[in-house]
Amino acid sequence: MSTSVSSGPPYEIYAKDLTYKHNPNVEASLIDISFDLPKGPSRTILVGANGAGKSTLLQILAGRRLLTQNGTDVRIKDRDVFRQYPGGVTFLGTEWAMNPVVRGDIVVSDFLNSVGGYRHKERRDRLLNILDVDLEWHMHAISDGERRRVQLVMGLMGEWDVLLLDEVTVDLDVLVRDDLLTFLRRDSEERGATIVYATHIFDGLDTFPTHVAHMRLGSFVTLPTAWPFPNVTAEGLNTRLYSVALQWLKEDRTYRAELEKTGRKKRGPITSEVPSDSETFYRKYDYSH
Structure with missing residues (x-):
């Protein structure tokens, strides 16, 4: 075929x-x-x-x-x-979660706002519910799966x-x-x-x-x-x-x-x-x- x-x-x-x-x-x-x-x-x-x-x-x-x-x-x-x-155009790949910057001690709410989350509040909040993300998580203290969820919120909110x-x-x-x-x-x-x-x-x-x-x-x-x-x-x-x-x-x-x-x-x-x-x-x- x-x-x-x-x-x-x-x-x-x-x-x-x-x-x-x-x-x-x-x-x-x-x-x-x-x-x-x-x-x-x-x-x-x-x-x-x-x-x-x-x-x-x-x-x-x-x-x-x-x-x-x-x-x-x-x-x-x-x-x-x-x-x-x-x-x-948005590209989301697996290498993001291994970046030391996103493994630092930063609160998820601050991280998302640093990349413009406040400009996309409606879609951001919808994705937070879909991906079951806690805005008070600290990026360095969460699992790879949870960090992946944050990446998806970040990449898809715009x-x-x-x-x-x-x-x-x-x-x-x-x-x-x-x-x-x-x-x-x-x-x-x-x-x-x-x-x-x-x-x-x-x-x-x-x-x-x-x-x-x-x-x-x-x-x-x-x-x-x-x-x-x-x-x-x-x-x-x-x-x-x-x-x-x-x-x-x-x-x-x-x-x-x-x-x-x-x-x-x-x-x-x-x-x-x-x-x-x-x-x-x-x-x-x-x-x-």
Whole structure:
């Protein structure tokens, strides 16, 4: 399945001939990607194994990684994401919670007001209830999941046109996650906004997306495609997103195993009977017996 959702201009997100390497000496993280998404309301789920390129793609769309390749065109709201970045775009990723600044001894109410919470009081208060956040929490004394909730309040309290989410629900309990996804779905529909969401948690997501895409080793196997799929497709996929994702990921592992037979670096245990240098060293200085 490789049907594009393109309905012609105007598009909200657009990429053409996108290839990206983290440095010149490694394999490309993204390979010749071209796709587009129409203006919302739309909510696209990115499915793919670890290392498929989902996070890199979202970071590029967010303008956080510089592209130097000639001929590449990446746009949001018809504006170049590196030279004329558009307003109304919000990116939320997992690295935020590890920033030492947000782990300091600052009260949540002060933290939110420091980034403009007082300007978005109505949406801020709505999100405080949805995400079950205590304004008197101290950022250094709360759990990773609670800190993630504060991040989501901060990132979502201002209105956005395009929302890029990279695994930000991984720390949330199931109730808070469900309430958040309900809010995002309604917000997208009411304001005609666009969401692109990379996740590995598919339970409870069947009614959330309008489109689903499949990435493998830096490329799209299935371009963003209208969801739900027919009850049973030619590939045997059904309308449960968990089942679709599980089948795709199994196919990804099989595909990679075939590449390993023809020279791609193999994962898993080393099958050589000759001990590795590391094993030899640590065996020599093992005093546990």
